[in-house]
Amino acid sequence: MTQRVSIVIGGASGIGLATVRRLHADGETVVIADRNEEGARKYAAELGAEALPVEVTDEASVSALITTVSERHGGIDTVVDCAGISRPGALTDLAAEDWRATVDVCLTGAFLVVKHAAPALRPGGSIVLIASLNATQPGVAMGAYCAAKAGVAMLTEVAALELGPRGIRVNAISPGFVPTPLTEGAALVPGLVEDFVANTPLGRAGSPEDIAAAVAFVASPAAGWMTGSNIALDGGAHTQRYPDVLQHIAALAEG
Template sequence: MSAEEQVAVVIGGASGIGWATAQLMAGRGETVVIADLDSDAADARAAALGATATAHQVDVTDGAGMRTLFDAVLDRHGAIGTVVDCAGISRPGTIADLSLDDWKATVDVCLTGAFLTVKEAARTVRDGGSVVLVASLNGRQPGVGMSAYCSAKAGVLMLTEVAAMELAPRVRVNAVNPGFVHTPLTYGATLVPGLVEEYLENTPLGRAGTPEDVAQTIGFLTSDAAGWMTGSAVDLNGGAHTMRYPDIVRRVSEMTTGS
């Protein structure tokens, strides 16, 4: 199937990594569906992409809503070639302090959302299509104060492998593990003195990522060039997975107590 006939659904496509991915796919001629909790942002992004793009509001944690989204895309376009789940949130806090609500919210968006993405993709993506789940460096590298996020992302990595087995050989399922990328999700971290610097000290290539860095890898994984890849997770983090993650809790504590 040519790129022009491809329909790509990008969940969490209204911001950051998802938006860069949506632009990359539109740029290679695909019809892009931007699905996001933030309907105003999704509408604006779809309008910016041009006539073939559409926006849908969806909560990635809502099974019925996700079913409605995929049914609507099938009704409109007849086939889905690519699904990318970029929806994510992070609620930091040590295990002793993190509320159960914050734990559940993070696991729900990051892991249950990925499960529902694969569940819908399994019944709607055409033969030869593919799914990419955005996991994280934190799926394999622990960070103090990040129990919910790290656990959810580690779950996404295992989900990717199980999904790859279950959907093969019809549909490929892969993941990406970005390190620190400047997006609205990480803006708060940039306000903590020393935190990004500590991250970069532990990054052999010495820089944070851009949403476009991640989109390029997602673009590869969803292309025919990756036709023999499934169940894989690609690390892209400037080599940070070889080092250690900053201690966010210590940095925030220093910032608030001044010591």
């Protein structure tokens, strides 16, 4: 059997790093690609994996990553895009620059990954995008992130439609709240995580490993008939409501 080759973009932290560890444990050759080169190199050294730099908003950078891995390993089976940022702010206060940065990394980055990964994938290969609970559930002060992630969910469907005839599968995973460096700021707002958990039927936040397990399944041949799906992975939080971060901050200010 040919050794499976995976690239995890945004693999130097949080959900991406857990995905790297999971795919590595499953016996795959894993390339950690991140704009945080130092972090990528550190975890690659720890695992005996490979690290490459990538800036997901830069088309030449994404293209170079895919070409390098393809040439080095003779093919790619899976590309997972975990690169993401969040710049919170109410729509009437949000700087256009913060809107653009969020959409650029979360949505345009995902488009560039699909565009350049798809032609390089081996038959049966797949792309996994990380959308969010916020692709379908609105959150106060999260307009840029929600809009970008809703875009990722639809991008997943169009990509599945276009690439299915070539035997390429494209799916998204939509996590609820997962403690990672991305959510460190939110976790500092008293009561916010508790509010999320109170609105989560399974009664806890997620772990990066919860998400990595789903990514590993979706990318594997066991999910060979799955494409264009956006999997809610949120302890059931999509059945309820998202915490109002501004209300929590106001309560904090009132003491």
